Amino acid sequence: MELTNKAIGIDFGGTSIKFGVVIGKQIIAEAPPILPKNHPKPNDLIQAIADTCKSLVEKHPDIQAIGCGVPGFVDTPTGLIHNLTNVPGWIDIPLRDLLSQKTGLPCIVENDANAMGVAEWKLGAGAGFQHLVCLTLGTGVGGAIIVNNQLVRGAKFVAGELGQTSIHYNGRVGAYNNPGALEDYVGNNEFAADAQQAYFESGIEKTLDDCSPAALDAAATAGCEIAIACWDDFARKLACTLANCCWLLNPEAFVIGGGLSKAxxxxxxxxxxxLAAQLSPPFRDHLQIIPAKFSNEAGIIGCSVLALESLDS
Structure with a gap:
């Protein structure tokens, strides 16, 4: 993969689909986002995505490939999307082949958290590490695992779903009937609801907007003991999953991105x-916990990297 080559990276979110033309780690051009709600039928949305890609190719004819990151389960070798839980109707959609046919360019489709992890591992905060775990914290929790300098995808390409790992065997039941799923405790909405309850128990009424991660960060920075305690509880829950990762994978570092990492x-x-309290010195003493570098651009950058790498395979 040459870092001077161009590719289109697509970040397929539930509320918007973002596009970027990427060289290395630089997004040199963008296109207006697409709103999935304006294209309720998968075929119509795919056509809109393809048309946007073709408009970018007209301006940058040396684009070599397209990479698309999606928040769902993907059969990576074939680019078949098994389902997108936040976009209705997207079940068993051969997105890679359809995009390639409509644009004339080679395409890859990858889980969006894996794409974020690749960006950070190859070009961002995780560069140089051979054993790395990346997390993105937002409405849910996404993950990517790198072992021996290889992205771990698993037998059915769903490895790294750290948000679905349990921190309590008898805890809250998650979307996949798994009790204690991490993201049901540290997702944006759950964090806000738990903070609202903590304030209520202290005799203070707050709206959920008052308990957003940004608001709680500001309150903690200003010295609010309740907000500080909420962040401490959040960190303790997240540390449980990170400790499990350490004992299972023995990574060199964790790279943490997503909106919550901005705190x-x-x-x-x-x-x-x-995390240090849950590990023995051989694991703890070398371990690094690092903020992600690329913020909201990570998915687009990671998809472009994977798209260009696929040309060499």
Whole structure:
């Protein structure tokens, strides 16, 4: 893969689909996002995606490939999307082949958290590590695992779904009937609801908007003891999953991105404390916990990297 080559990276979200023309780690051009709600039928949405890609190719005719990251289960070798839980009607859609036929360019389709992880591992905060775990914290929790300098996809290409790992065998039941799923405790909505309850128990009424991660970060920074305690509890829950990863995979580092990671030391300081308490020195002393570098651009960059790498395979 040459870092001077161009590819289109697509970040397929439930509310918007974003496009970028990428060289290396630089997004040099973008197209207006597409709103899935305006294209309720999969075929219509795929055509809109293809048309946007073709408009980018007209301006950048040396684009060599397309990579699309989606928040769902993907058969990576064939580019078949098994399902997208946040976009109705997307079941067993051969997105790779359809996009390739409509654009004339080679395409790959990858899980969006894996794409984020590839961007950070190849070009971002995780560059240089051979054993790495990447997480993205937002409405849900996504993950990507790198072992021996290889992305781990698993037998059916769903490895790395750290948000579905359990932190309590008798806990809240997740979307896949798995009790104690991490993202049912540390997702944006769950974090806000738990914080609202903590304030209520202290005799303070707050709206859910008052308990957004950004609001809780500001409150903790200002010294609010309730907000500080909420972040400490959040970090303790997240540390449980990270500790499990350490004992299972023995990574060199964790790279953490997504909206919640923007809290900086408000999150990372208690997270390092709680994780260290659950590990023995051989694991703990070398381990790094690092904020992601690319923020919202990670998916687009990672998809472009994977698309260009597929040309060499």
């Amino acid at each position: 900086g030391d408000t999150l990372f300081k208690p997270l390092r404390k709680h």
